[in-house]
Amino acid sequence: MSIVDQTREGDILVLTINNPPVNAFSPGVPEGLHAGLDAAEGDEGIRAVVIIGGGRTFVAGADIKTFDLPREQAPDLRGFISRLDAFPKPTVAAIHGTALGGGLEIALACHYRVATKDAKMGLPEVKLGVLPGAGGTQRLPRVVGVQKALEMMLSGNPIKATEAKELGLVDQLVEGDLREEAVAFAREHANTRPLPRISERTVEGVSPQVFAAAREGIGKTHRGQLSPGFIIDLAEMTTTQPFAVGWEEEARLFMAAKDSPQSRGLRHIFFAEREAGKIPGLTRDTPTTDIRSAGIIGAGTMGGGIAMNFLNAGIPVTIVETGQEALDRGLAVIRRNYENTAKKGRLTMEDVEKRMSLLTPTLNMEDLADADIIIEAVFEDMGVKKDIFTKLDAIAKPGAILATNTSTLDVNEIASVTGRPEQVIGLHFFSPANVMRLLEIVRADRTSDSVLATSMALARRIGKVGVVVGVCDGFVGNRMIHRYGDEARKLVEEGANPQDADAAMNALGLPMGPFQMSDMAGLDVGYLIRQHQAKVRGLPKPDGWLDRIVERGRKGQKTGAGIYDYGEDRKPRPNAEVAQLIEDYRAEKGLESRELSQEEITERLVYSLVNEGAQILDEGIAQRAGDIDVIYIYGYGFPAHRGGPMGYADEVGLKNVVAALEKYGQTPAPLLRRLAEEGGSFAGWDRAKSQA
Numbered sequence: 001m002s003i004v005d006q007t008r009e010g011d012i013l014v015l016t017i018n019n020p021p022v023n024a025f026s027p028g029v030p031e032g033l034h035a036g037l038d039a040a041e042g043d044e045g046i047r048a049v050v051i052i053g054g055g056r057t058f059v060a061g062a063d064i065k066t067f068d069l070p071r072e073q074a075p076d077l078r079g080f081i082s083r084l085d086a087f088p089k090p091t092v093a094a095i096h097g098t099a100l101g102g103g104l105e106i107a108l109a110c111h112y113r114v115a116t117k118d119a120k121m122g123l124p125e126v127k128l129g130v131l132p133g134a135g136g137t138q139r140l141p142r143v144v145g146v147q148k149a150l151e152m153m154l155s156g157n158p159i160k161a162t163e164a165k166e167l168g169l170v171d172q173l174v175e176g177d178l179r180e181e182a183v184a185f186a187r188e189h190a191n192t193r194p195l196p197r198i199s200e201r202t203v204e205g206v207s208p209q210v211f212a213a214a215r216e217g218i219g220k221t222h223r224g225q226l227s228p229g230f231i232i233d234l235a236e237m238t239t240t241q242p243f244a245v246g247w248e249e250e251a252r253l254f255m256a257a258k259d260s261p262q263s264r265g266l267r268h269i270f271f272a273e274r275e276a277g278k279i280p281g282l283t284r285d286t287p288t289t290d291i292r293s294a295g296i297i298g299a300g301t302m303g304g305g306i307a308m309n310f311l312n313a314g315i316p317v318t319i320v321e322t323g324q325e326a327l328d329r330g331l332a333v334i335r336r337n338y339e340n341t342a343k344k345g346r347l348t349m350e351d352v353e354k355r356m357s358l359l360t361p362t363l364n365m366e367d368l369a370d371a372d373i374i375i376e377a378v379f380e381d382m383g384v385k386k387d388i389f390t391k392l393d394a395i396a397k398p399g400a401i402l403a404t405n406t407s408t409l410d411v412n413e414i415a416s417v418t419g420r421p422e423q424v425i426g427l428h429f430f431s432p433a434n435v436m437r438l439l440e441i442v443r444a445d446r447t448s449d450s451v452l453a454t455s456m457a458l459a460r461r462i463g464k465v466g467v468v469v470g471v472c473d474g475f476v477g478n479r480m481i482h483r484y485g486d487e488a489r490k491l492v493e494e495g496a497n498p499q500d501a502d503a504a505m506n507a508l509g510l511p512m513g514p515f516q517m518s519d520m521a522g523l524d525v526g527y528l529i530r531q532h533q534a535k536v537r538g539l540p541k542p543d544g545w546l547d548r549i550v551e552r553g554r555k556g557q558k559t560g561a562g563i564y565d566y567g568e569d570r571k572p573r574p575n576a577e578v579a580q581l582i583e584d585y586r587a588e589k590g591l592e593s594r595e596l597s598q599e600e601i602t603e604r605l606v607y608s609l610v611n612e613g614a615q616i617l618d619e620g621i622a623q624r625a626g627d628i629d630v631i632y633i634y635g636y637g638f639p640a641h642r643g644g645p646m647g648y649a650d651e652v653g654l655k656n657v658v659a660a661l662e663k664y665g666q667t668p669a670p671l672l673r674r675l676a677e678e679g680g681s682f683a684g685w686d687r688a689k690s691q692a
């Protein structure tokens with residue numbers, strides 16, 4: 001089987017692309033397709049051509065791995081598409097699975113498109129920080145109209161073939177065998193002339209307001225990103241310029257976007273997300289347990305949110321509380337969450353009832369005896385958790401997975417009270433657990449491969465991005481965020497206002513800065529952790545300016561006042577009393593105030609994450625720097641177009657990161673210093689480790 005098979009069906013030539021797993025337009029594919037077109041062009045007996053994907057999908061796009069190849073080595077998708085556009089015989093794209101990016105662009109350059117009903121098609125390039133670079137910005141508006149084309153290109157989300165048919169993007173939906181029906185369609189249209197070329201269509205009567213509105217929209221959805229603006233400019237050119245002019249401008253803007261730090265960041269995350277799901281030693285043959293029911297202990301904020309993930313996936317849940325009132329309250333919160341979603345039209349009331357019917361409340365832990373997995377989500381206290389796992393050990397059936405949702409406690413210690421430590425794992429959900437996609441999967445010393453593999457599969461099944469982390473105080477995400485919080489508080493001691501730190505992070509692209517996030521999480525949470533950490537380390541009781549704010553009863557958004565004041569709109573407003581408290585604190589401690597630039601604030605906050613991340617890598621608590629980036633994007637809102645903290649550090653250059661850390665009096669982690677001295681990068685460290 002060659003990478004592009006040629007099969008003759010009478011007077012129709014079928015070109016089948018075989019480039020698993022997703023038929024990306026990789027080296028070899030263009031050569032095979034050109035050979036197929038040569039054969040069709042040179043043979044009078046061939047009256048039309050069908051292009052189809054072998055395996056599970058049509059072409060899922062250009063090969064993202066080839067983006068950084070020198071231009072002459074990269075597969076020439078534009079060249080192939082130009083040839084398709086000018087091809088003298090009818091061409092039919094036969095689509096199943098997904099036709100994405102360059103894949104849809106190939107289909108758009110064909111004269112016709114047929115698709116299976118469940119096929120999807122779209123132009124997701126914006127999610128990679130680029131734009132459809134092989135005619136998509138010029139052809140899609142000429143088929144579905146500018147408004148719909150902008151919606152598809154700016155969201156990057158695919159549409160179903162059924163909608164595509166209504167839009168005229170697909171000429172025929174296929175009921176039976178795609179290949180057979182595509183050949184019949186090609187034969188039926190073999191003599192149709194003139195050939196219907198999308199590039200010859202024009203776009204009429206589009207109000208300039210459409211583009212103005214689109215530009216305003218990306219100011220909110222894609223703040224600071226390059227390619228969305230380019231996409232709008234190129235779509236506008238379809239209304240003012242001939243196809244050939246837009247086609248050339250598209251190539252220029254594509255290269256500018258592709259070579260941007262944002263595209264490098266987004267492409268790094270695309271692959272990092274997929275790498276995070278790979279655990280050395282675990283293979284497709286690692287045995288896993290089929291999770292058909294779940295037990296959850298605790299119906300509070302976390303327990304209720306966790307339960308919703310299982311209900312959403314159709315997995316029955318038995319939820320346990322210690323008292324009827326807490327249990328009733330927990331269930332009421334879950335129902336209210338679903339009903340609110342239904343009010344927004346994202347669920348029907350029937351869905352709500354179906355999900356609630358899968359939920360069994362109980363006060364009796366014995367009712368968890370048959371659950372395939374039991375997740376504890378109770379108060380963050382080691383004694384309480386040990387007590388629960390001791391009981392679970394006696395109740396849970398053999399083979400049940402016993403998981404703790406602890407955010408910092410030692411999972412090995414929790415496992416040690418059971419007779420089945422190999423069945424114990426940490427599943428650290430992030431609040432709100434039914435919304436945040438990150439799931440830190442905490443692999444304890446004795447956790448079995450099967451329990452780990454089952455947990456990774458379960459993460460995917462309940463729509464989470466699972467990242468395996470090791471046992472330490474705070475695992476990966478929270479351990480780094482504690483350093484970040486320490487640095488943020490220090491910046492204020494030195495003269496910055498809390499809103500300066502938040503503004504710096506907002507400017508970088510984080511929706512919430514350190515203090516906005518603290519107010520939302522609850523200042524008392526951080527306060528108790530600092531008190532706990534001081535106690536276990538035998539240090540004096542912490543008495544920082546933030547501790548004093550908490551001690552005044554200002555606990556954050558939940559009390560309407562924390563570092564900031566909050567009205568009905570929940571927008572943070574600086575508070576004069578807090579400003580005075582900070583000023584008095586500095587005076588009392590003899591701290592000299594000074595002006596801190598946004599650059600210094602940004603460097604100190606981001607590099608505090610990077611430095612701790614490097615230490616975490618060195619200790620083996622995280623497998624990859626890319627895993628840390630995925631954690632920060634899905635758990636803490638770090639902007640994907642910045643590549644995550646470690647990807648951002650690579651972009652800045654580790655030498656510069658080390659120099660900045662030293663300038664601010666911080667000690668670079670040994671691994672960070674070593675990589676900087678070697679002229680290395682975190683991405684290079686990941687690559688070397690994966691090849692070891």
Ligand code: T1G
Pocket residue numbers: 021022024060061062063064065077098100101102103105124125128130131132133134136271274275
């Ligand atoms: N290039 C290279 N590798 C790709 C790839 C691509 N386009 N798409 C997927 N892979 C790899 C992926 O890394 C993984 O590798 C394996 O395939 C399975 O992917 C000029 C410039 C198609 C919906 O953005 O959305 O065209 O980990 O785990 O969950 O205008 O892959 O096994 O080694 O995601 O079944 C535009 C990206 C490119 C589509 C399938 N196209 N891919 O999902 O599998 S830019 C995209 C996806 C472009 C032109 C521009 C998904 C999928 P490994 P997977 P999946």
